Amino acid sequence: MIRPGTFLQRAEGNTGRVVPPSGFTARLTIFSAAAMAFLAVFALALALAAGRMADRWDAALADTATIRIAAPQGQMETQTAIVQEILRTTPGVTEARVLPVEESRALLEPWFGPDLPIESLAIPQLIAVRTAAPGFDAQSLRLRLSAEAPGAVLDDHTRWRQPLVRAAARLRSLGFAAIGLIGATVAAMIVLAAQAALSANAQVITVLRLIGARDAFIARAFVRRFTLRAFGGAVAGTALGMLALALMPGDPATGAFLTDIGFHGAEWLSPLLIPPFAAITAFIATRAAALRRLKELT
Amino acid sequence: MIALENVAHSYGGGELLSDMTHELVPGSFHFLTGPSGAGKSTFLKICYGELVPSAGRVHLFGQDLRTMSRDAMADTRRRIGIVHQDCRFLDHLPLSENIALPLLAAGRDPAEAADDLRALLDWVGLGSHADALPPSLSGGERQRAALARAVIMSPDVILADEPTGNLDWEMSLRLLRLLIELNRMGKAILIATHDLNLIRTAKAEVSARVLRISGRRLTTAGADL
Numbered sequence: 243m244i245r246p247g248t249f250l251q252r253a254e255g256n257t258g259r260v261v262p263p264s265g266f267t268a269r270l271t272i273f274s275a276a277a278m279a280f281l282a283v284f285a286l287a288l289a290l291a292a293g294r295m296a297d298r299w300d301a302a303l304a305d306t307a308t309i310r311i312a313a314p315q316g317q318m319e320t321q322t323a324i325v326q327e328i329l330r331t332t333p334g335v336t337e338a339r340v341l342p343v344e345e346s347r348a349l350l351e352p353w354f355g356p357d358l359p360i361e362s363l364a365i366p367q368l369i370a371v372r373t374a375a376p377g378f379d380a381q382s383l384r385l386r387l388s389a390e391a392p393g394a395v396l397d398d399h400t401r402w403r404q405p406l407v408r409a410a411a412r413l414r415s416l417g418f419a420a421i422g423l424i425g426a427t428v429a430a431m432i433v434l435a436a437q438a439a440l441s442a443n444a445q446v447i448t449v450l451r452l453i454g455a456r457d458a459f460i461a462r463a464f465v466r467r468f469t470l471r472a473f474g475g476a477v478a479g480t481a482l483g484m485l486a487l488a489l490m491p492g493d494p495a496t497g498a499f500l501t502d503i504g505f506h507g508a509e510w511l512s513p514l515l516i517p518p519f520a521a522i523t524a525f526i527a528t529r530a531a532a533l534r535r536l537k538e539l540t
Numbered sequence: 541m542i543a544l545e546n547v548a549h550s551y552g553g554g555e556l557l558s559d560m561t562h563e564l565v566p567g568s569f570h571f572l573t574g575p576s577g578a579g580k581s582t583f584l585k586i587c588y589g590e591l592v593p594s595a596g597r598v599h600l601f602g603q604d605l606r607t608m609s610r611d612a613m614a615d616t617r618r619r620i621g622i623v624h625q626d627c628r629f630l631d632h633l634p635l636s637e638n639i640a641l642p643l644l645a646a647g648r649d650p651a652e653a654a655d656d657l658r659a660l661l662d663w664v665g666l667g668s669h670a671d672a673l674p675p676s677l678s679g680g681e682r683q684r685a686a687l688a689r690a691v692i693m694s695p696d697v698i699l700a701d702e703p704t705g706n707l708d709w710e711m712s713l714r715l716l717r718l719l720i721e722l723n724r725m726g727k728a729i730l731i732a733t734h735d736l737n738l739i740r741t742a743k744a745e746v747s748a749r750v751l752r753i754s755g756r757r758l759t760t761a762g763a764d765l
Contacts (some may be wrong), residue, residue, distance in 0.1 A: 260641065264631040449628045452590070453689065454618035455645035456611050537610070 246336040257459065258466045259309055260450060261443055271468055273474025274431040283423045283483025283513045284503075289417025290512070291503045296410030303403040307380075308340075313393030314365070321391040322367050329371060330384050334378030341368040377502070393518045397457040428472065428520055436468050440535040448538065461532035472524030476517040484513055492537050517520040541696055541728060542587050547596035556582055558756035560596070564697055564728045569720075569746050570680055571694045571739045572732040573761060574753035583729060583753065584701050587730065588620045589613050592719055601696075611734040618646055621727075623700040627682045628714075629674035629689075636661065636670040646693065653752050657692070663703055664688045664718060680711030697728045704735055705757030 309329070313321045322340060329338035341349075346365055350358055380398045387394040440447070450460050484505075492501040505512065542564040549557040564587070565568065572580050585591040586598055589605055592626035600616045608616065618647045629638045638652045640657055640721045650657070661667045664684040672765040674682060683703055690698055698719065704712035716738055723746055733739065742748050 248561065259633065260630060260644070262630070264543070293626065445628075446630055449630060450641070450645060451614070452588075452617065452622055453642040453645055454614050454616075454693070455641075456614040457647050458611075459647075 257463050259463075260460075260469060261439070261446060261463045262273060263440060264439055267439045267442075268467075268471055271432055271435045271471040271524075272475035272478075274435070275428060275472040275524070276479035278424045278428045278431075279476035279479030279516050280483040280486075281479075281519060282421050282516050283480055283487065285417050285420035286513055286516070287416045287487055287503050287505060289421070290505065291507055292410050292417055294414035294502065294506070296414060297405050299406045299410060301403060302404065304377075305373050305375075307373060307378075307396060307398040309369040309371060309387070309394050309396050310392065311367040311369070312462075313367075313391075317393065318367055321393050322369070324391045325369060325387065325394045328383070329369070332378055332383055332386075334376065335371055336374045337370075337372035338528045339370045339372075341370060342432050365370060387401055388416070389429040400537075425519065425523055429523050432472055432524045432527045433467055433531045436464055437535055438532045439464060440469075440532060457536045460530055464532045465528045468528040469521050469525045473517050473521035476520035480513050481514045541601055543599040544586065544593075545597040545599075547586060547593045548596060549579070549591065549593045549595075550588065551582075555594075555756055557586075557593070557758075558751070559750055560758040562732060562751065562758060566696065566728055567723065567726050568728045569723045569742070569748040570728075570730045571748055571750045572730060572753065573734055573736075573739070573744070573750060576734070578753040579710060580753060581701050581757070583758075584622075584699050584730070584732055587699055587706050613617075614645075618693045619697065621687075621693070621695040621698040622699065622705045623683070623686045623690050625702040625705045627674070627686040629682070629685070631674050631720060634671045634673060635666065635677070635685055637765060638674060639685060639692055642689065642693045653692075660688050660692060665714070679706040680708070680714070683707060683711070683715055684718070687715065691727075695727070697730070700729070700731045702733055703731065704733065704738055709737070710729060713741065717744055 261530055311318065311325060313320050326338055326340070329335050343361070346368060347358065349368075350365075378398075380396060384396050387396060447460055487504045490504060492504055544560055544562050545662050547557060547560045548555060554752055560583070572583060582591060586593050586605075589598075589600055589608070592598075600608070601619060602628065603612060612707065623694050629635075630641070633641075636657060639660065640653065642655055658667065658670075661670055664687060666681060666685055666688065669677060669681060669685075674685070679683065683706070687698075687700075687703070690700075701717075703715055707715065712735065719729050719731065720742065731738075739748070739750055743750075752759050752761045
């Protein structure tokens with residue numbers, strides 16, 4: 243007795259059914275997709291953490307500057323007062339605070355210990371400057387300082403800030419590059435698995451060609467299968483990766499990079515893009531491999 | 541429908557078929573005979589476009605085989621029903637799905653053809669085997685199922701390569717009667733066989749021409765057959 247229900251109700255699914263189930267390539271594809279998705283979650287978390295670090299460092303150093311006054315003992319107070327007056331009239335400067343001796347001592351204590359006789363040393367006077375957007379004209383300020391207070395040197399933190407921000411940005415780029423490489427590896431593995439499946443099913447392909455199946459029909463049977471496997475594997479790998487990150491000990495409040503690797507708020511949605519990305523990669527890779535292989539086989 | 545002009549084909553430097561000209565027209569019934577290794581299967585493969593001959597021209601439904609695209613070839617194959625001695629089923633699919641495969645490949649909804657499929661299975665006497673897997677069928681059942689698959693698209697031509705090679709006489713006769721019935725519907729039939737009894741039986745019922753491949757050439761067999 244014919245049971246059309248088994249065959250006819252799932253016309254779309256039947257396209258995939260013309261290819262017999264193959265355990266080895268199925269497991270290889272699912273495992274590869276899962277492993278790569280797991281790694282991709284971490285690469286994504288690394289890239290996002292690096293981005294946050296770059297933003298934090300940039301913000302922390304962008305609205306501050308320091309003026310260091312190194313003047314002979316008799317001129318220190320005079321030049322400090324001149325610098326304060328210059329800063330008061332400099333657009334973009336919101337606050338200029340002369341660091342007291344205690345704070346200078348605290349800054350030096352990690353290197354020289356608590357017993358440093360700071361009063362007997364020619365320690366420069368530091369003035370902490372706070373700025374507001376869009377900042378101040380550092381070049382003009384330097385010119386004014388050199389003219390009116392020759393012992394004063396402006397440090398707008400650019401030379402500290404730029405390498406740090408550049409390094410963090412590069413780390414972020416590396417994270418995204420790792421994701422790209424993972425995608426390429428997934429594609430390569432799926433192409434290999436698809437080619438193995440196509441070779442193993444050469445007889446099936448011959449039969450399908452003989453009954454008048456176009457290449458697109460035959461390719462679709464393989465493409466659908468590998469796309470679904472890659473998607474399924476990637477879902478499992480992504481879920482495991484997200485779980486691992488959620489369970490990772492960390493304290494974002496410390497501001498340290500290692501304790502901040504993970505996702506914050508809406509960032510938790512970003513790994514959800516990995517399974518569709520894996521499926522699209524598998525679709526494109528398998529289709530290209532299948533059409534190329536079909537021309538070779540028949 | 542299928543026209544061969546001065547076709548020759550070589551394998552590994554040796555010529556197997558030479559200067560063959562023939563045309564299959566609607567409603568014709570042909571047998572192709574010849575000793576084993578004479579090139580009957582090669583001739584059939586050229587007729588359905590699986591092989592491109594080394595020389596000569598082949599036209600399938602007006603299209604030159606050499607210039608046909610792969611998609612055009614696939615579409616043309618749907619107009620040619622092919623029955624192989626080894627049947628070539630997908631062993632993991634039930635018989636009904638194997639027989640309906642050409643419909644699926646043609647992008648048609650098999651659900652719409654469920655009644656036709658059932659009727660076709662009954663016609664070849666396999667109505668009770670729809671859910672059976674091909675390896676569980678006997679040789680005769682497989683051949684009849686292969687014929688059902690070959691005709692499900694209502695092709696204009698049916699090519700059969702030693703379809704009774706593995707069958708007993710009773711089963712061979714049953715298959716022949718199905719092919720004769722198809723021929724009476726206007727289908728062109730070409731059967732490659734070395735079974736002379738089959739040919740004689742068929743000639744008693746239909747006007748069949750017998751072609752023979754001998755010495756690389758295609759000739760018409762004498763009236764003794």
